[in-house]
Amino acid sequence: MHFGLSEEQQLIVDTTRAFVEKELYPHELEVERTGHLRRELIEEIKAKAISAGLYAANMPADVGGAGLDTLTWLLYEKELGRANYALHWTCVARPSNILLAGTPEQREKYLFPCIRGEKSDCLAMTEPGAGSDLRGMKASAVQDGSDWVLNGTKHFISHADIADFAIVFMASGEEESARGKRKKITAFFVDKGTPGFTVRDGYRNVSHRGYTNSVLEFDDCRLPASQVLGDVHKGFEVANSWLGATRLQVGATCLGRAERALGHAIDYAAQRQQFGQQIGKFQGVSFKLADMATELKAAELMVMEAGWKYDQGTVTDQDMAMAKLKATEMLAFVADEAIQIHGGMGLMDDLPLERIWRDARVERIWEGTSEIQRHIISRALLRAVGG
Template sequence: MDFALTDEQRSIVEVTRAFVERELVPHEEEVERTGRARPELIEQIRAKALELGLYAANMPEEVGGAGLDAVTLVLFEKELGKTSYALHYTGVARPSNILMAGTPEQRERYLLPCVRGEKTDCLAMTEPGAGSDMRAIRTRAVRDSAGAGGDWVIRGTKHFISHADEADFVILLARTGEDGAGRPTMSTFLVDLDTPGLAVHDGYRNVSHRGYTNSILDFDDVRVPAGALLGEVDKGLELAGEWLGSTRLSVAATCIGRAERALGLSVAHAASREQFGQTIGRFQGVGFKLADMATELRAAELVTLYAAWKVDQGTATDADIAMAKLKATEMLAMVADEAIQVHGGMGLMDELPLERIWRDARIERIWDGTSEIQRHIVSRSLLRPLGG
C-alpha cells in the first residue's frame, strides 16, 4: 500500500497552504472581532482563488471545475480547514455537487455561474421540526392544478441555512407526496432568492464559526415553474443521498486541518515554555497529551483518506463516510480541548486561535449529521447482514 502523494497532490497542497497563509489567515482576527466577512474582502479572496484555480475545486473539469478526485479533495479541504470557515467557504466556494444532477438548462443557469464565481448556492433541508429525520420535513410543494404550466407552489419554513443571506438561489428539499407505505416523499427544487413570497431572515447567533452566517427562510406561496424541479418528482431524498455524502468528508477534512494547527501550536509551546527548570513538554502530564493528540489525529486522517480512496474506487459505503465524519469531529474536540490545557490560561485568550478552534469544534459533531446519526449508520451496517 503506497501512502505517498503524487507530484500533483503535493503541488495542490503547497499552493493551497500558501494561499491560506497569505490570503486568509491575516483576516481571521477581523472576522472574529466583527462577526462578519466583508463582501469586498470575499470578492478579493474569490478573485485570487479563481486566478489560482482553487475555486470550485470539487466540480468536474467538464463544467469548469478543478476535477479533483476524492483523496486530493480531502487534502485540499484539510489545508483550507486550518482557517476561518467564513473566509474559506465563501471566498473559496465549493458549489453543491447535487447541481450536477440538473438538466442542461439548469446547469447553464445555476451550476456554471457557481463554478465561475458569479453565483452562490445554499442548501435548505433543515427545519425547526426536522433535523436528522428528513421525512419529518413539513415544507410542502404542491402542483398548481388550475394552471397550465405545471407550476409548483411552496409553503413552509427552513432554518439553519448556511450563508443564505449571501446566496443567489436555494437548493430546496420539500415534501411533495407519499409512497406506497404512506411515508412522505420529497423533491428537490432550485429557487431564486428573489422569487416573490420567499423571505430571508437573520438566523441565530452561533458560538461556532463567527461570520459564517445562518438564516431562516420563509416560503409563503412561492411559485416556481415546472423547470425548477431538480431530478425526479418524489426522489429528493434519494438524490440527496446520492450526491451529498461528500459534504461529510469535507467536514472531516477541515476538522483534521484545524486539529493539525492546534497540535502544531501545542508542540511549539511545550518545547519552549519553561516551568520548574525545564520545558513543560518534558513533563509526562504534558508530553503524554501531545502523544495522544498526535495519535488520534493520525487515526482520523487515515480513516478519512481511506473513505475518500473508496469513493474514488466506487466502493464507498455510507458507513465508510460516517466513520470518517465521526472520528474526525470527535478527534478535533479532544485535540482542541487538550491544546488549551497545554497552553494553560493563554489558551483561552483570543491572542491565539485556540479558543476559536475550540468553539468552532463544537458544531462539527452536530451539522451534516450528528455523531449519534453517524454511529447509527455504522452500527446498522454491521447488524443488517445478520438480520439485526
C-alpha cells in the same frame, strides 16, 4: 493502497496551504472579533482564489472545475480547513455537487455561474421540527397545474443571506412503506427575489463566526416545473446520489484545524519554561501531545481511506460515517487538550485555539450528528448477522 502523495497531490497541498497562510490567516482576527465578513473582502479573496485555480476546485474539469479525484479533493479541503470557516468557505467557494444533477438549462443558469464565481448557492433541508429526520419535514410543495406552490419554513441554512439562490427540499406527497406512510421529497431551485420567498436573519452561533445561518420562509411561493431539480418525488435520491461525500468534507476540514492546534501545542510545549525546564519534558504534557498526534493520525487515515474507496466505487455509508464520527470527535479532543497545555493563554483570542475549540462543537452536529453516525455504523454491523 499507496500512502504517499503523488507529485500533483503534493503541489495542490503546498499551493493551498500557502494560499491559506498568506490570504486567509491575516483576516481571521477581524472576522472573529466583528463576527462579520465584509463583502469587499469576499470579492478580493475570491478573485485571488480564482487566479490561483483554487475556486470551485471540487467540480469536474468538463464543467470548469479542477477535476480533482475525491482523495485529492479531501487533501485540498484539509488545508482550507486550517482557516476561519467563513473565510475559506465563502471566499474559496465549492459549489454544491448537487448542481451537477441539473438539466442543461439549469446548468447554464446555476452551475456555471457558480463555478465562475458570479453566483453562489445554499442548500435548504433542515426545519425547526425536522433536523436529521428529513422524511419528517413539514414544508410542502403542492402541484397546481404546471406550477408548484411552496409553503413552510427552513432554518439553520448556511450562508443563505449572501446566496443568489437556494436548492430547497420539500415534502411533495406521501407513499406507503413497510413502516407506514412516509413523505415523498422533491428538490427545487428557488431564486432570491421570487415572490413568496423570504430570507430572514438566523441565530447567533458560537461556532464559525462570520459564517451565517438564515431562516427561509415560503408563503405560497409559486415556481414553474422547470425549477424542479431531478425527478419529481425523487429529491431524497438526488440528495443521496450527490451529497454523500459531504461527510468526508467535514472530516477533512476537521483534520486541518486539529493539525494547526497540535502544531501550536507542540511549539508551546517546547518553548514554555516551568520549574526550570520545558513543559514538554513533563509527562503530563508530553503524553497529551502523544495522544493528540495518535488520534489525529487515526482520523486522517480513516478520512483518506474513505476518500480512496469513494474513487474506487467501494465506499460504504459505514465508512463515511466512521470517518466523520472519528474526525469530528478527534478535533474536539485535540482542541481541548491544546488549550489545556497553553493554560489561560489558550483561551485568549491572540491565538486561534479558542476559536478552533468553539468551532469544533458544531462539527458533531451538522451533516449528521454523532448519534446518527453511530446509528449508521451499528445498523451496518447488526445487518450483517441478521440483526
